[in-house]
Amino acid sequence: MLLLLAPPVAGVALGYVLGGRLAGFRTIEVRALWLVWLAAGVQFAQLSIGGVRHFVERTLGVPMLGLIFLIVLAWLAVGLPGWPATIRAAAGVIVLGASLNGLAIALNGRMPYEPAAAAQAGLPAGVVTPKNEPADAGTRLAVLGDTIAIKPLRAVISPGDILIGGGACAFVVLTMRRRRRSGPAPETTITQEVNHDPHTEPAAPRPGDLHAGGAGDPALLGRRTDDRG
Template identity: 45%
Template sequence: MGATALILFGGPVVIGTAAGYLSGGRLSRLPDVRLRWLWLLWLAAAVQVTQLATAGLPSAAGRHLRAPLIALAFALALLWLGVNAQGQTRLFKTGVGLALTGAVLNALPIAVNGRMPYNPSSAAVARLRTGSQTAKNVPATRNTRLLALGDTIPVPPLHAVVSIGDVLLAIAAALLVATAMHHPLNAAREGNQPCPTPSPGSA
């Protein structure tokens, strides 16, 4: 993973951890968050790897396979988030809602264009080479649809262009980490620990 990707993905986690500590949370409470159906995430990751492998296919075949695979990966990840939101706090559910919204906003331009479009002007501001294509991104043209939901927000310090959905996903990640550090199960256990009985003669 490159430095830019590491910052983009790891930055919200670091910010969420800092916010959790500043608001009285503790990383020691994270193990009490019971995550269910983790196999959905593994399956979504496998689908994503398969989608990236379509870059080596002929253009027509890759184009027809790419959108359904991306949609399936998003659907599996969204299902996992929905399952794990049950029984959680309101703030945790808010984070899940932001993540779902961000994922949907990212999925729409991918679904109608086959890949996530990016604005060449924004790429130039971010000091990226314009016109390049990858298995996940394609430069916008006159025929591009829903470009406003594509990668249009330049981040020059990171040499990256992100989307509105990416911003919501980053906020959601930070909020989920900070909220999980206040998990009530561990907090309740800590509050219900019996006080030590004083030994005779300790007074």
């Protein structure tokens, strides 16, 4: 759960540091949100309802973890066309990571993990869970499985997980930095005094003319005389 929450939380923190706001999510259209809830429901059933997991995986022969990835990929495919290019690129990284994980699951039935990496992370090696199974000589594309140990979190992740996490973080940051488009900026009106008489041209100043407020203004001269008096 921590590995799922860490990338978006880090994205929110980094987005604020870079001047973004959560209001940026209002600028993109989110479609088919029910697919996300469906994926969450399938994952809950996989982890908590053994009868459903046995029916789907044993009777139907469909890996539930692979089904979750397919639903998430479908949701991204629905939303991608309407998103800005930079956000589509971040979502594309997520899609690539999910595809790599999905391929490993589809080929092996569960997500394979490297027993040595599990032991390095402080996890029991050789244990089969609803989501994972240890890799062996018969595992196909074991390199795409959980092979990277993260000791502080006592977890083992896959290359696809790294792409998903990085893409999710970038997705949040880029979306937060978007600004809601407002109406066009009002035009600045410059007011100028216009001579409306086409036959009258302003007289050009001549040498010796007195200008109001200038050094030779009679009003100023008179005021100076009064001051002296």
